[in-house]
Amino acid sequence: MKKVKMILTNRFDPDVRVYKEAKYLVDNGLDVEILCWDRESEYSKIKESVIDGIKIKRFFPYSEYGTGFKQLRPFVRFINECKEYLKNKEYQYLHCHDLDGVIAGYFIKNNYTKFIFDMHENYEINGRNQKIRYIVRFMVNFFQNKSDFIIYVNETQKNFASNKNKRKFICIPNYPDIQNYAVCKKIKSDNLRVSYIGAVRQYNELKNLMDACKEMSNVKIAIHGAGVAYKQLNKIKDDYNNVVVTGRYEFTESAKFYSEADLLYVLYPTTSMQYTTSYPVKLYEAIVTKTPVIVGKGTVLNNFVNKYGIGFTVDGSNINEIRDLIEYLNNNRNVINEKIRNLEKIQYDYSWNDVVKNLDKIYG
Structure with missing residues (x-):
């Protein structure tokens, strides 16, 4: 049975898009486990669970949403805990949700897994701080280069992608069930x-x-x-x-x-x-x-x-x-x-x- 590990930087209670993707894979015979970051310990008593056949593993480095760079140190702890958890586990796919998920996945992945960047939205900041905007664009391009597949939800996400990376793109819009x-x-x-x-x-x-x-x-x-x-x-x-x-x-x-x-x-x-x-x-x-x-x-x-x-x-x-x-x-x-x-x-x-x-x- 093919095994999929998903990286998710929220607590999955549930993240609807992530749930629907994972459920589709489970229904088609894959073993799916979501490694998620419960940064405010909402589910501290439920470290592991199974929802509709989807395995959930939660990690609890404490952080508050919306606090910017103050979340960096707990984010690094989340990465390290995920890496330690997966160290001796066999899996064929590392499916990373959003930009922070793919950052974590990059430091976790091994050489024999397929690396998937699931872009739920646009990540560039279109405001006064143009430096941050270009840094974000650089990061998106970097992780696209490192990915085997790139999932996107709308055409604007392809605007700054290289021709090589556009061949990796797979469209899965945010449609409802x-x-x-x-x-x-x-x-x-x-x-x-x-x-x-x-x-x-x-x-x-x-x-x-x-x-x-x-x-x-x-x-x-x-x-x-x-x-x-x-x-x-x-x-x-x-x-x-x-x-x-x-x-x-x-x-x-x-x-x-x-x-x-x-x-x-x-x-x-x-x-x-x-x-x-x-x-x-x-x-x-x-x-x-x-x-x-x-x-x-x-x-x-x-x-x-x-x-x-x-x-x-x-x-x-x-x-x-x-x-x-x-x-x-x-x-x-x-x-x-x-x-x-x-x-x-x-x-x-x-x-x-x-x-x-x-x-x-x-x-x-």
Whole structure:
């Protein structure tokens, strides 16, 4: 039996994309073990477990999310602990998730394994600090050179790759498993419900939405998910009469959240190339659940939404513009219904079950 070790620098509770890839491999007869970094010791009593046939091994060098270079020393400890754990183990593939995962994998891998760089997103920083941006680009290119296969999610990730490395690229976009949303039936409400569902990283953008809708009694804001901005938003939620912040959820719960959403808010900081050029999985979840989206101006999502007529665009830093849009939609529900009809035309065009088969190009 072929053995796969995956390197993941979060606690896997679970990371949905990683779970879906690992589950596909397990279902096709491979032995898969994920080595993950539980940096805040959330699962300190569950060092090893098995989820749907996927083996999980957790490591606990303590660190706090969002603390930058302060995480370097515990990151090195994580690498060393993984390396020691794998020292006498036989495996044919080292599958590394994201840039920090492939950095760890580079120092762990041996000479006889296939080395896989799974790029979940763009890593370049598109802001004032151009030096960091070029350093990140150098690092991405370096680890692409060292990889046997490179998994990517959108075409912009190939922009700075060499022709040699482009031949290693395998496309697996962030599409949802449509079967997980078959149970999603919209629950009717007299209120206009605007939801954010996913990793909560963008405090300013979500707070702007909350502020814009603060005085709208028949508009409800729901923020579902955990992340570096969750604690801040949770602290201020009681200042608003129409906001709920629920925190971490199991990925199987997301269909329920979509059933209670009239609009999905998909806005991120526009200072990063990662956010302006990425197609997040929640966009495709919105499509399969027929939930019109609100996205940021000047992003690739802006173009996508306009092309298919499935949502609305707004400047996420402009509270007045957000307020005007929500008020307009609240008073003109027929406009939302028009977007829903457009969503029905493409509802099943983005299926994980189709694209995940591209893993066969690596694993046979």
